[in-house]
Amino acid sequence: xxxxxxxxxxxxxxxxESRAVRVPVVLRNPLGLHMRxxxxxxxxxxxxxxxxxxxxxxRTANGKSFTNLLMLAAGPGTELILQVDGPxxxxxxxxLADLLGSPSPDGVDGVGH
Amino acid sequence: MKEFLIREALVPNxxxxxxxxxxxxxxxxxHAAGYFTAEGVPAVVKEIMRREGLGSTGIGRGVAIPHSRxxxxxxxxxxxGLSRAGVPFQSIxxxxxxxxxxxxSRPDQPGPHLHLLETIVRVSESDxxxxxxxxxxxxxxxxxxxxxTPDPWxxxxx
Numbered sequence: 460x461x462x463x464x465x466x467x468x469x470x471x472x473x474x475x476e477s478r479a480v481r482v483p484v485v486l487r488n489p490l491g492l493h494m495r496x497x498x499x500x501x502x503x504x505x506x507x508x509x510x511x512x513x514x515x516x517x518r519t520a521n522g523k524s525f526t527n528l529l530m531l532a533a534g535p536g537t538e539l540i541l542q543v544d545g546p547x548x549x550x551x552x553x554x555l556a557d558l559l560g561s562p563s564p565d566g567v568d569g570v571g572h
Numbered sequence: 573m574k575e576f577l578i579r580e581a582l583v584p585n586x587x588x589x590x591x592x593x594x595x596x597x598x599x600x601x602x603h604a605a606g607y608f609t610a611e612g613v614p615a616v617v618k619e620i621m622r623r624e625g626l627g628s629t630g631i632g633r634g635v636a637i638p639h640s641r642x643x644x645x646x647x648x649x650x651x652x653g654l655s656r657a658g659v660p661f662q663s664i665x666x667x668x669x670x671x672x673x674x675x676x677s678r679p680d681q682p683g684p685h686l687h688l689l690e691t692i693v694r695v696s697e698s699d700x701x702x703x704x705x706x707x708x709x710x711x712x713x714x715x716x717x718x719x720x721t722p723d724p725w726x727x728x729x730x
Contacts, residue, residue: 489682490682490685491682491683491685491686492686493682493685493686493689494627494629494637494639494689495626495627498627525631525664526631526632526693526696526697529686529689529690529693530690530693530694531690532686532687532689532690533686534682534683534686535682
């Protein structure tokens, strides 16, 4: 029973509301999502609180695991879906979409070396 | 995997004790199998070590995938070495590596490289595969295991 005057909380849902953001991204690395860009992405994703998932068709990878990302075997020009869910999702999706859309092996700022 | 790993470059008992020795040993095995000229070997070793300097290719679970790209190969080629003692590789999980897949790919063919990385990561998640490979004592046993291990991506995309 909710005491009068306190904010209502939906049954079973966490107090932090879900802020899932999904964006399509075309992979711009000319060699695809190989080891270094995958490692750079996982490292960048790991800095956010939000859950990060990357979809290639029916396959899904945990964006914080570089070996998981390698299992997508995503070649250059692949259309991926980036899904980010958490309190810092908006910042995360911006930074991570930039990384996937960057042609440089290690992303825009050279992370992952 | 069976398309790219070279039978004559399967090394069941590596002698290397360091990462650089391991890379030399496996590039040497590819050379012995006919893939590089003697003059080309140091350049390949140097390029693989330069790539390691950008971040270890030790993916954890005792597996590493040192690699580079090299002009003039007919196709992507790979060697696989087993180290009984383990080789320090600065892996992400901090453990020494026992299976070293060394790949040299063509710069103009990213697809096979990506598929082979995927395959190696997938088989490395299998305790059964890792145990079976580490139990191999001869090149023939290694080759047999590789022949009977399905390429997961091939099944997936059929």
